[in-house]
Structure formats: structure tokens, C-alpha cells
Amino acid sequence: MLFDYETLKIIWWAFLGVLMIGFAITGGFDLGVAVLLPFLGKTDEERRVIINAVGPTWEGNQVWFVMSGGALFAAWPTAYAVSFSSFYFALLLALFALFLRPLGFDYRSKLPNPEWRANWDRALFVGGFVPALVLGIAFGNLLKGIPFHFETDMRIVYFGNLLGLLNPFSLLAGLISLSMFIMHGAIYLQIKTVDNINQRAQKIAVIFTVVTLALFALAGGWICFLDGYHITSEIFPNAVANPLAKFVKKGPGLWLDNYGHLPALWAVPASAFIGGLMVLVLSIINRPGSAFVFSCLMITSIILTAGCSMFPFIIPSSISLNSSLTVWDSSSSLKTLNLMFWVTVIFLPLIMLYTSWVFRVFRGKVTVEHIHKNNHTLY
Amino acid sequence: MISDTVVELSRWQFAVTSLYHFLFVPLTIGLSVILAIMESTYVMTGREIYKDMTQFWGKLFGINFALGVTTGLTMEFQFGMNWSYFSHYVGDVFGAPLAIEGLMAFFMESTFVGLFFFGWDKLSKGQHLTITWLVALGSNLSALWILVANGWMQNPVGAEFNYETMRMEVTSFGELIFNPAAQVKFVHTVAAGYTTASAFVLGISAYYMLKGRDIAFAQRSYTIAAGFGLAAVLSVIVLGDESGYTDGEVQKAKLAAIEAEWHTEEPPAAFTVIGLPDQDAMVTHHAIKIPWVLGLIGTRSTDTPIIGLTEIMQNNRQRIHNGIKAYSLLQQLRNGERDETLIAEFESIKKDLGYGLLLKQYTDKVVDATDEQIEMAVKNSIPQVAPLFWAFRVMVASGFIMLIVFVIAFISSSIRKCRKDWILKLSLYTMILPWIACETGWFVAEFGRQPWAIAEVLPTFLSVSSLSEWDIILSLAGYVFLYTIFLLIEMFLMMKYIRQGPSSLHKRRYHFEIDERG
Numbered sequence: 021m022l023f024d025y026e027t028l029k030i031i032w033w034a035f036l037g038v039l040m041i042g043f044a045i046t047g048g049f050d051l052g053v054a055v056l057l058p059f060l061g062k063t064d065e066e067r068r069v070i071i072n073a074v075g076p077t078w079e080g081n082q083v084w085f086v087m088s089g090g091a092l093f094a095a096w097p098t099a100y101a102v103s104f105s106s107f108y109f110a111l112l113l114a115l116f117a118l119f120l121r122p123l124g125f126d127y128r129s130k131l132p133n134p135e136w137r138a139n140w141d142r143a144l145f146v147g148g149f150v151p152a153l154v155l156g157i158a159f160g161n162l163l164k165g166i167p168f169h170f171e172t173d174m175r176i177v178y179f180g181n182l183l184g185l186l187n188p189f190s191l192l193a194g195l196i197s198l199s200m201f202i203m204h205g206a207i208y209l210q211i212k213t214v215d216n217i218n219q220r221a222q223k224i225a226v227i228f229t230v231v232t233l234a235l236f237a238l239a240g241g242w243i244c245f246l247d248g249y250h251i252t253s254e255i256f257p258n259a260v261a262n263p264l265a266k267f268v269k270k271g272p273g274l275w276l277d278n279y280g281h282l283p284a285l286w287a288v289p290a291s292a293f294i295g296g297l298m299v300l301v302l303s304i305i306n307r308p309g310s311a312f313v314f315s316c317l318m319i320t321s322i323i324l325t326a327g328c329s330m331f332p333f334i335i336p337s338s339i340s341l342n343s344s345l346t347v348w349d350s351s352s353s354l355k356t357l358n359l360m361f362w363v364t365v366i367f368l369p370l371i372m373l374y375t376s377w378v379f380r381v382f383r384g385k386v387t388v389e390h391i392h393k394n395n396h397t398l399y
Numbered sequence: 400m401i402s403d404t405v406v407e408l409s410r411w412q413f414a415v416t417s418l419y420h421f422l423f424v425p426l427t428i429g430l431s432v433i434l435a436i437m438e439s440t441y442v443m444t445g446r447e448i449y450k451d452m453t454q455f456w457g458k459l460f461g462i463n464f465a466l467g468v469t470t471g472l473t474m475e476f477q478f479g480m481n482w483s484y485f486s487h488y489v490g491d492v493f494g495a496p497l498a499i500e501g502l503m504a505f506f507m508e509s510t511f512v513g514l515f516f517f518g519w520d521k522l523s524k525g526q527h528l529t530i531t532w533l534v535a536l537g538s539n540l541s542a543l544w545i546l547v548a549n550g551w552m553q554n555p556v557g558a559e560f561n562y563e564t565m566r567m568e569v570t571s572f573g574e575l576i577f578n579p580a581a582q583v584k585f586v587h588t589v590a591a592g593y594t595t596a597s598a599f600v601l602g603i604s605a606y607y608m609l610k611g612r613d614i615a616f617a618q619r620s621y622t623i624a625a626g627f628g629l630a631a632v633l634s635v636i637v638l639g640d641e642s643g644y645t646d647g648e649v650q651k652a653k654l655a656a657i658e659a660e661w662h663t664e665e666p667p668a669a670f671t672v673i674g675l676p677d678q679d680a681m682v683t684h685h686a687i688k689i690p691w692v693l694g695l696i697g698t699r700s701t702d703t704p705i706i707g708l709t710e711i712m713q714n715n716r717q718r719i720h721n722g723i724k725a726y727s728l729l730q731q732l733r734n735g736e737r738d739e740t741l742i743a744e745f746e747s748i749k750k751d752l753g754y755g756l757l758l759k760q761y762t763d764k765v766v767d768a769t770d771e772q773i774e775m776a777v778k779n780s781i782p783q784v785a786p787l788f789w790a791f792r793v794m795v796a797s798g799f800i801m802l803i804v805f806v807i808a809f810i811s812s813s814i815r816k817c818r819k820d821w822i823l824k825l826s827l828y829t830m831i832l833p834w835i836a837c838e839t840g841w842f843v844a845e846f847g848r849q850p851w852a853i854a855e856v857l858p859t860f861l862s863v864s865s866l867s868e869w870d871i872i873l874s875l876a877g878y879v880f881l882y883t884i885f886l887l888i889e890m891f892l893m894m895k896y897i898r899q900g901p902s903s904l905h906k907r908r909y910h911f912e913i914d915e916r917g
Contacts, residue, residue: 075513075517076513076514076516076517076518077510077513078513079468079509079510079512079513080506080509080510080511080512080513082509083501083505083506083509083510086472086475086501086505087498087501087502087505087506089475089476089479090475090494090497090498090500090501090502091498091501093475093478093479093486093490093493093494093497093498094490094494094495094497094498095494095498097486097487097489097490097491097494097566098486098487098490100478100479100486100490100494101479101483101484101486101487101490101864102483103479104476104478104479104480104483104486105479105480105481105483105864105865105866108480108864108866108870108874109870109873109874111476111480112480112874112877115472115473115476116877116881118469118472119469119472119881119885122464122465122466122468122469123465123466123469123885123888125465126461126462126464126465127462127465127888127892130462130892130896131892131895172733173565173733174484174487174488174565174566175484175865176483176484176487176864176865177865178865260561260563260564261564262563262564262565352490352491352494352495352568353491353561353564353568353569355568355569355570355572356491356492356494356495356568356569359495359569359572360495360498360499363498363499363502363503364502367502367503367506368502371502371506371507371510374507374510374511375510378510378511378513378514381514381518381521381522382513382517382521395905396903396904396905397516397517397519398517
């Protein structure tokens with residue numbers, strides 16, 4: 021075994037981050053593009069341009085999302101169990117909306133009927149809008165803590181409801197993720213399209229970069245007053261996974277603790293702002309390729325900011341503080357983390373390699389002429 | 400105390416969503432391979448018609464694939480959403496193959512499927528063929544890892560209970576992966592997928608031939624489907640689940656229930672062809688039996704007995720008593736006692752802990768269970784016989800009818816004179832059978848595992864999330880509503896494209912377009 025239990029736990033916290041970020045920067049622009057579909061595409065042809073800009077690659081991108089769930093299950097089974105059962109209706113809503121995506125992409129242009137196509141366009145919009153919003157709301161609730169505790173035999177009991185999930189801070193987090201995916205999608209469209217759509221996409225990209233930065237700054241200010249969590253008892257990083265063996269306190273501003281201990285961490289939220297400003301400049305001077313790189317940086321930094329603030333917490337419990345799940349006490353066994361580490365180390369680079377090859381094959385602009393030429397084979 | 404209704408509803412929801420999912424999966428698994436075969440023929444012969452075949456059957460593949468992906472997402476979510484105790488209790492073991500499936504198979508399949516559809520002009524012939532094979536490989540590997548996970552539910556090897564974490568943990572990945580139950584299931588399921596896709600291509604090609612349209616296209620498709628399908632259906636039957644049934648105690652109960660073998664018989668046991676199983680009286684009325692056959696199939700020997708349900712229940716009663724003791728020791732351990740003899744005693748009987756947990760359905764206080772409660776647990780420690788008995792027979796009958804049809808189709812596609820309308824009609828109407836066989840097969844495998852979620856380890860009853868009845872009624876209604884609409888849309892599109900046939904490729908050389916040109 022190359023690493024000890026403690027190191028593997030941290031590695032798996034990082035892997036989970038990599039997968040989520042992987043989804044946000046690939047599947048994220050697909051969601052954004054779907055939200056923008058009805059607004060940027062005025063005619064059927066324009067809409068097909070937009071859909072086919074992501075058509076050949078969206079399916080692979082969405083696997084990052086599925087994979088985040090799979091990795092959570094394998095590496096953090098208790099966190100998977102708590103989050104998925106607690107966010108029951110929120111996830112159900114996201115799931116039902118996600119259903120519309122494979123069908124929308126694949127079925128929309130299979131019939132020429134305008135009514136049929138208009139309905140699938142609506143479906144694709146919902147399939148982008150709802151998950152983008154709900155995922156952010158879920159993140160917001162993680163920062164706030166979830167009302168759950170463990171009964172005898174480690175049975176999870178949840179005391180919240182859907183309305184409780186829709187609290188102001190979490191809604192703000194939802195808006196951040198929505199607006200950041202719209203920004204990202206708009207920049208991607210700026211790369212992939214020409215003329216009208218390209219110009220409209222540029223405007224949207226600029227607006228939503230500003231909106232995202234403003235909302236992110238607002239959330240940053242809010243965090244200073246929001247209740248955070250902190251482990252007060254001694255930490256045993258190599259201990260077996262028992263979430264009930266520690267003491268936790270809760271208090272305003274505790275999510276800033278990590279930045280106090282390690283001031284270099286301020287670079288993470290700062291790079292979100294730097295990334296955002298670069299996106300603005302590059303999008304305006306029409307260098308969408310470079311803007312895209314910085315928009316990836318910005319998204320990565322925003323997600324990392326949430327992760328760094330919460331570390332080592334994964335899911336704090338708001339009603340039974342000591343039941344909170346942390347990196348140290350809710351992972352899989354040493355054996356499983358170790359095996360999955362090697363599987364990931366082998367396959368993740370391979371996935372990145374073939375994914376970038378596929379993107380290279382489909383590089384270049386999608387135009388109305390291209391749609392005309394391949395009328396019967398494209399989405 | 401967990402509500403029975405919540406458990407029932409959760410089970411219904413899982414059954415409904417996975418049976419829906421399983422309408423699309425076998426076709427995806429099989430059709431991906433058939434597409435790869437067709438495209439290989441195209442690359443080797445250079446004849447455009449094989450490219451057209453790949454593209455046309457590929458269109459149908461795409462319509463099916465979209466719903467497979469849609470309904471598959473639910474499965475990944477559902478373990479955590481509705482079976483959170485299961486997820487906590489076995490995630491350390493069960494989560495790994497699911498995650499490996501994602502990394503090794505699903506990523507590859509989903510990334511390359513876009514290239515399959517849109518990469519024809521962007522890739523060389525060889526490159527595109529490689530992509531098609533990789534999509535096929537991805538969907539087949541996907542099945543492998545899912546069935547490693549499922550095989551572990553049937554026969555949980557390579558793991559043990561850890562009282563400190565209150566869950567099952569991996570002891571050997573080798574055992575988990577090479578679990579005989581998983582290996583047999585994989586071969587059986589994948590071959591069933593090949594059979595499904597072959598019957599699909601066979602039936603639709605027969606329809607074109609009956610209509611006298613696009614004969615060259617239809618004949619070639621028919622021939623490939625007949626050959627591939629015959630090999631596949633033989634594999635399903637010969638390598639069938641049979642050989643796997645005796646791995647693990649719960650598999651033994653499943654086999655006995657399928658055969659309505661109420662009592663252990665003198666080996667080799669007789670096979671009950673048909674009859675009316677009566678669970679309360681533990682007899683099968685009006686049974687028609689063939690001597691020896693069950694013993695031969697089930698044990699591959701003439702002297703090994705097949706254990707009957709009565710004997711299995713007696714054994715279970717003993718294990719439930721042990722389980723009560725194990726649970727009581729576990730309580731002490733969970734309260735922080737770490738006496739060495741206590742630990743040693745618990746370790747020696749913890750394999751029966753799951754049987755103690757069976758009592759949770761009848762009482763919260765497992766340790767103080769009454770004799771009556773124990774008897775209820777014993778009675779329900781075996782699955783319901785009649786549904787399994789019938790589902791299994793429907794599956795097997797479908798399999799044998801398909802075997803006959805594929806033999807006839809294979810002969811008629813090899814010898815031209817044999818091509819008769821009745822054979823084509825037979826091919827067309829057989830199309831429904833693989834779906835019946837797949838769905839009943841899923842039912843036999845999973846219903847036959849009851850009352851366990853993880854055989855001998857975790858009862859289904861305990862596995863559920865702490866949700867309310869209304870939570871699940873609403874979600875179940877949502878799934879049924881959406882899935883029904885999706886299925887109708889899918890069937891509508893499928894029919895539309897099937898009717899158009901290869902003309903839908905707009906290559907100006909097939910039936911409807913030739914007519915238009917007049």
C-alpha cells in the first residue's frame with residue numbers, strides 16, 4: 021500500500037473535488053447552453069446550431085456527474101446515504117429534469133414537426149435550468165448543515181423537508197451555480213458559433229460573468245455571519261469510520277477558520293475573481309478560447325472555495341452536531357480506498373486523454389450551412 | 400420501527416424503475432455488438448450497404464440508448480435516495496464495482512457514442528470502426544461491473560462485518576470480482592442481450608421482406624441476426640443461470656423455490672414441469688414431474704441432493720437463534736465494551752448476524768424476540784414460491800421457443816429455397832419474446848433473493864431510507880407517469896423509423912425515395 025489511511029482519505033476528498041469540478045467545467049457548459057437555447061436561438065436552424073454545438077460531446081460530459089455520485093458511494097458511502105436520502109425531493113426534481121436531456125437531444129430533430137421541436141426545446145431548457153439551480157442549492161445546504169442524526173444501528177433519520185432546503189443562503193448558492201453555468205455555456209457558444217448567435221452569446225457571457233462575481237462576493241460576505249462548524253475534540257485521522265466519536269461546535273464565521281490557519285488559502289477565492297475579470301476582458305475582445313480557460317479557472321475556484329471552507333467537514337449535521345460527517349470518519353475502509361485509488365489513477369488520465377481527443381475531432385464552428393448539409397444526421 | 404408500507408413501496412419503486420431500465424439495456428448491449436459486426440463487414444468488404452446497415456440500425460440503437468441512459472440515472476440515485484441504510488451498510492463493498500463501472504465502462508461508452516453518430520465524416524474507416532467496437536466494449540464491460548455488484552448481493556463473498564463501523568467491509572477484491580455467482584450472471588445476461596438484439600433485427604428485417612421492400616438490405620441484416628442470435632440463445636440456455644444457483648445459501652433457497660422443491664428428495668431429484676405450488680401446505684398440486692432431470696441440471700451429478708425448502712427453513716431457524724445471540728453481543732460492543740472474549744465470541748458467530756436482523760421486521764428488540772416472532776421470521780426466510788415458479792417457466796419457455804425460431808431462421812437464411820412467408824412471420828412475432836424472458840429473468844433473480852437485500856447479511860426490510868409513505872408514493876407516481884410518457888414517445892419514434900426503414904438515411908437508394916423519384 022503506497023499511502024496510509026489518513027492520506028488516502030485526503031486523496032479521496034480531492035478526487036471527489038476533481039470529479040465535481042470535471043462535471044462543472046464540461047457538463048456545466050452543456051447545462052448553460054440548454055438554458056440559453058430558447059433565448060439565443062431565434063429560428064429552428066439557429067437552435068439546431070446551438071444543440072449541435074454540444075451534441076456530440078454532452079453525453080460523455082454528463083458522466084462526470086454520474087461518476088461524482090458513484091465515487092461518493094464507493095469512497096464516502098455514509099455521506100452518499102445521508103445526502104441522497106436527505107435531499108430526496110430536490111434530487112428527484114433534478115433527476116426528472118435530467119431525464120429530459122438524453123431524450124431532448126436525441127429525439128428533437130428526429131421529426132420535422134415544429135410543435136414537436138418546440139416542446140423538446142422547452143424540455144431541454146428545463147433539463148438545463150433545474151439541475152443547474154438544484155445542484156447549487158444542495159451545495160448551499162451542505163454549508164448550512166443538514167438536519168439529520170443517527171439512530172441505533174447507524175440508521176439515518178432526517179428531520180428536514182423540501183421547503184427547509186429552500187432557505188435564502190442556499191437559494192443564493194443555487195443562483196451562483198445557475199449563473200456560472202450560463203456564463204460558461206455562453207462562452208462555449210461564443211467559441212462554437214458565428215454571426216448572430218456568437219454576438220448574442222458574447223453579451224450573455226459578459227452579463228453573467230458580472231452577475232456570478234457579484235453573487236459570489238455576496239455569498240462570501242454572508243459566510244462571515246453564517247454558522248460554520250468546527251471539531252472540538254482530538255482528531256484521529258487514521259481511525260476507522262465512526263462518525264459518532266467526536267465533538268463538534270457550531271458558530272458564526274467558523275467556516276473562515278481554515279483561512280485563518282492557512283492564509284495562503286485566500287488565493288482560492290481570489291483566483292475566482294481574477295478568473296472572472298479575465299473572462300470579461302477576453303470575452304469582450306473576442307478571444308473566447310482563452311476566456312473559456314479562465315472561466316474553467318473561475319468555476320474551479322468557486323467550488324474549491326466551498327470545499328476549503330468546509331474541510332474537513334463533508335456533511336455537517338445541524339441538529340446533532342456530533343453526527344456530522346467529516347473526511348476523517350465517513351470514508352470507506354482502507355482497502356476500498358486503496359483499490360479505488362489505483363483504479364482512478366489508471367482510468368482518470370485515460371478518460372481525460374480520450375475525452376480531449378473527442379473534443380479535438382469535433383473542434384471548429386457549427387454553422388447553419390453545416391446543419392443544412394447534414395440535415396438528416398445531426399441533432 | 401420501520402413501516403411495512405414504506406418497505407413495500409420502496410420495493411415497488413425499485414422493481415418498476417429497474418424493469419423499465421431493463422427494457423432498454425439488453426437491446427443496447429446486444430445491438431452495440433451487432434453494429435460492430437456490421438461495420439466490420441463494411442470495412443472488410445468495402446460495400447456501402449453494410450455501412451447503411453450500421454447507420455440504420457444505429458439510428459434505432461440511438462433511440463433506444465437515450466432511454467437506457469435516462470432510466471439508468473435513476474438506478475444510481477436510487478440506492479442513496481431510497482435505500483440509504485443499504486448504502487451505508489454495504490457501500491464499502493457494493494459501491495466499488497459501481498464506481499469502477501463508471502470509470503472503466505460508462506465513460507468510454509458515453510464519450511464514444513457521440514463519435515459513433517457524428518464521426519462518420521471526421522474519422523477514417525478504421526478509426527470509426529474502432530470507436531464502434533469501443534462503444535460495444537463499453538456497454539458490455541458496464542454489464543460486467545453491474546453484475547459483479549449484483550452477484551455480490553446474491554452471494555456476498557470477500558467481505559465481512561465490522562462492528563466498529565457497523566457495516567460490511569471488503570476483505571478480498573479478488574473474491575468479489577471472481578464471485579462465481581457474478582461470472583455466471585454476466586455471461587447469462589450479456590448473452591440474453593445478444594439474443595434480444597438479434598430477435599429485434601431478425602423481426603424487423605422479416606417485416607421488410609414480408610413487405611417486399613429493400614430486400615438486399617433486409618436479407619443481409621436477417622442473416623447476421625440469425626447467425627448471431629442462434630449462437631447467443633444457445634449460450635443463454637447452455638451457460639444459463641443453472642450452474643450458479645448452488646453458490647450460497649440463498650441461491651439454494653431460490654433454486655428450491657423455482658422448482659417448488661418443498662422437501663429434499665432422494666437424488667437425483669425430479670423436475671416439476673408444471674403444477675400449482677401451495678406455500679401454506681408446502682405441496683405442489685397437480686404436479687407433472689420428470690424424474691432425475693432437476694438433480695442432473697442442478698447438481699450435475701446423480702448423488703448430490705438438492706436441498707428442499709423445509710430443510711432450508713430448519714437450517715434458517717437455527718441461524719436465527721444464533722443471530723439473536725450475535726445481535727446481543729453486538730449491542731455490548733456498540734456500547735463500547737471491548738472485552739477480548741466478547742470480541743472473539745462475536746467474531747465466531749457474526750456470520751449469522753443477518754439472520755438476527757430478520758427479526759427486526761417483527762420486533763425492535765431482537766434479543767427478546769418471542770417464539771412466535773421467530774417462527775414468523777423462519778416462515779418468511781424463504782421467498783414466495785408461486786411467482787418464482789411461474790416466472791421461471793415463462794422465461795425458460797420463451798428461451799426454448801426462441802431457440803427453435805433461431806434454428807429455423809438460421810437454416811432459412813443459409814438455404815435460399817427455404818425462405819417462406821411463415822418463417823418470416825414467425826420471426827416477426829418472436830420479437831416480443833426476449834423482452835418477456837429478460838423481465839421475468841430479472842424477477843426470478845431478484846425476487847428469488849428475498850427476504851434479503853444482501854443474501855444472509857442484510858434483510859430488504861432494513862435497507863430502506865427513513866422516508867414517509869407519501870414521499871415514496873409521490874416519487875413512485877412521478878416515475879410511473881414520466882416513464883410511461885417516455886416509453887410511448889420512444890415506441891412512437893421507433894415505429895416511425897422502422898416503417899421508413901433504410902429510406903430514413905436519405906441516401907436516395909431505398910424503397911420510399913426510389914418511389915418518390917418514380
